[in-house]
Amino acid sequence: MWWPFTSSEPKKKESAPLRQDRQKCYEFRDAYFACLDHAGVVKAGDEKPSGSCLSEAKNYEKNCAQSWIEYFNQRRVIAEAQKERLAQAETQAQNARR
């Protein structure tokens, strides 16, 4: 749908992300994830009922594109699962050595 006064607006705003934008996003992401770690939450959003990490979440969402947020959150879950699997493999290997 084409709107006379708004059509070109979002396209103009969609400029390439620059290094400083990315850096800012990474920093707020890391701060948010550190808070989640502290709260013992892996999946982003699971901390909401407890009311923790509110300001971190807000900054994260303000400084990162939605698609990036989804991607980083997903990757955090995957990385966490991987860590668990690696730890399991390690204990298995140690049991086998015994």
Place this chain on the structure above:
Amino acid sequence: MLPFPRFARPCRAQWCSLRSLSLSSRETQQFRPKSIRQPQNHLRFYSTEPPAPPRSASVFTPSSAVVFVTVLVGLVFYFRHEKAKHIEQREKERAASQYGRPKVGGPFKLMSHTGQPFTDQDLFGKWSLVYFGFTNCPDICPAELDKITAVVEAAEKEHGKIFQPLFISVDPARDTVSQMAVYLKDFHPSIVGLVGTYAETRAICKAYRVYFSTPPDADPSGDYLVDHSIFVYLMDPNGQFVEAFGQVTTASDVVEKIHGFVGEWEKDHGKM
């Protein structure tokens, strides 16, 4: 019908050993007269053994000398030939490792971030590092472009300005020429950004065996990510594929490998 003449038949191991046994026993008989250095006809006076057949008077006859020399010369030639063949084989293997190889790359026509047409012809005469990505890429593309920046800086110090890094967009709906130009300011100045239509993008991705997930009708103002292959391809100055570097290969590993490939190339083609 026998496949071989009767006497040229390959012998079975058993038969061969039997034959060599009987031969050696006969040889000892023949050697005895030789060892006492007596002519054949005098042998009777000193030996109780039956006389050897006159045919095999001595192994060291002129004809055996001829056979011996012939075999010797033959062996020398044979080994020379084998050595030459071996060297040629190794040479071929070396050449194959350098050129051969997966069919990656091919003709393409895209637009550079400075608004100039850019084709595969522009790759000739330089070593190119080809990487595919998109400007809205969260972390992997910028990290890889930083790596390419470091690699090109180090490689140029060693070999001069003989490298052409390329960043080819897999997001034709959103990556425009001007957006590419802005994006690439953060990276090595020699990186050329390339954009094309959806069809052109699909064609070059196919040529370079690159997977990308952008649908043909992607929304130019949409907020989406593109899933894509993240190899950095090294192409030689003839535009031939040399090597693909993954995300885990560090910048210094890439530089070292490039150094090796450029050295090999210059051995064959002279310094660039």
